[in-house]
Amino acid sequence: MRVLTTEQIRQVEKLCFERYYNEAELMLKAGTACAESIIKKYGDALKNARVNVFCGGGKNAGDGFVIARLLFSYGANAKIVLCAGEPTVSEPLLYYREALASRVPAVDYADEYTACDFIVDCMFGIGFHGEPRAPFDRIFRTVNESAATVISIDTPSGTNAATGEACRECVCADDTIAISTLKMAHILPPANAYCGETNVVYIGIPEDCYEETYIQTITEDDVKSFFSKRDKNANKGTFGHLLNICGSYTMFGAAVIATKAAIRSGAGLVKLMTPKCAYPLAAAHLTQPIFKPCADNGTTFSADAAHAFDSEREWANALVLGCGIGENDDTRILVDYVLKNAKCPVILDADGINCLSRCINIIKDIKAPIVLTPHPGEMARLIGKTPAEIQNDRINIAKEFAKENGVILVLKGANTVVTDGKEVFVNMTGNPAMAMGGSGDMLSGMLGAFIAQGIAPFDAAKAAVYLHGLSGDLAAERLSTRGTAVCDMTELLGTLMSILD
Template sequence: MSTLKRISDVPQLPSRSVDSHKGSYGRAVIVGGSVGMSGAISLAGLGALRGGAGLVYLACPKSIWSAVAAIEPSYLTVPLSEDANGRLAVPSIPGILLACQNADAVAIGPGLGQSDELRDLVSHIVRSVDVPCVVDADALNLLVDRVDVLGTAPAVRVLTPHPGEFARLTGLTITVVQANRESLAIEFAQRHRVVLVLKGAGTIVTDGLRVFINRTGNPGMATGGTGDVLTGLITALIAQGADPFDAACLGCHLHGLAGDIAAEELSPPGMIASDLPKYLPRAWKRS
């Protein structure tokens, strides 16, 4: 059995070349959104932009397309077919795969919603997309009964559950998860060959061979949407060529540091998720 390596230094991206262009920093595609949850995919898009991706595409149901597009002019939007409830469905799959065709990294989950068709859609995307894919939020819940699909994926999958989502994935209680966070995270990553980001105070990042404990962040980040920003941020770092484990470590560090800077200026109770992308530039400067 390989010896587990503990990582203490935060990985960094290489300096940017003076003659680089937007294509040098990757294409990130984020799949998600539904009626009533257009904010989630938009926050992920903002996280990806502030994470440095050269091009960011948000693939979402056509009924929320204009709302998502109006939030930020810097990302591109891909309107997709939807079901009667304004959610993506199996007929959306060809459009998603087309959007992912030239991607360097993909994320799926923010604001996706829940349905039987979405369960089939998520399974198909997870086992089909041939670049690294970040799986978050609703996509994690949709994989609860199909977690074995992770082992058939053609590229690395990065899962970013909070303790409740991880409890559902493993069939354990939240109490058991919280009492055994590190060992359970490592075991899951080894078994399913994924990078696992188990969120919480002292977020754990592991690929089963290495483990990193994040030391940034604060209780002001305990508000809806902050996880969506992290999803976009990690996706952007992978799109720029970072190893998925390194991207997850750096992403968690920057995400928490942006939250710490925001808390200093705004107060923890006064923070909202959309503050984090605004403070990411300062987190980059401090990192």
């Protein structure tokens, strides 16, 4: 599914107007699709319900006039609330007059009109930026104080569709109906937090109007296409060898989580290379992997452990490096040696990334494919920025880093970004239940397992973040967003893998 910037949306609409429809026709299609979406979701709850459609002074109001007329004809007690007076632009004026002709009442805004069952927010469209002028600042505030169900059309008023920024008093929607495609406000913080449940309605813009390469969301169909049916004559070697170089005395749990996730994700053989001091601790929780205990310094890998990798280079089809290894001179030597000598794709996570951040320039000389999976803090250390700066420009920073360094980057967080420097994909699965230690280790294990099975690293990254988020959604649904643990998510992976068959 595409995600467009405001400039791209305007270009698509321009081509559509030139080749197929005029503005009035497209406005009618948009308003009709939105009304049908509302009716489909709320059905009989709309009958005789007080539905107030808040309309501003721009073209977004035209969608609102169409919606009000169609909900009124469906049986809702629909009313147009004019927040900027009667329309003066020709297309919205056309549909305003049609609504009035259909006996839809229209009133000028007053605070009392937020006392209703549903508010349809058509005050601002994709052109909003900055802070609202009076009276919209007060209107946004009273809408948010209302007990009504709030449905925003395209984007919640007060959010910036281009950047994902949000004004201080932006509308907080229960539902957002995105017209034609997702916009940046639907996927980027802080605006995405105000969208509620977002659904896209299609209004018939032909494919030849989309001429650029766009940001995309990862879909279930995408993920299914990466996996082939398992051969009934397969053996454990068929599904790859994964080497996990993970763990330390105090963070052996990271190795356990990554290894369990890899096993649940279908890897044929998983080998855990871990410090001797962590081996008995990890082994107490794992029965399926092969173990390779290595030299340690009492708490983490020692520098001597680097050469233990030599005998594994030919065996591994993929390797996960960094989960819970700690950051010190010894582990930095280990990370440097493994990266320079690996013959298979490497997933670099957690402390592996922190070790790399001191000598980031070596990454351009690494021959093996590299997938980095930083969270915003780790990304900030890699490039010398603050986590806040990363969050404010997640997509551009991720894409530029991947392009400059020739890697695949998985920038974790709400709506994880996956990019190879050319294409950008954003993940829409997942929820706040996943914001806990160990969640990233689980993702690394899944990603390593998929690559070991022969899936291309970029596709494996997309599949891993999608299914990882889905496991969090399923766990939160069965338990709660407060009481879900990583082990709950890992245990559900076996069930989730059934969608691939």
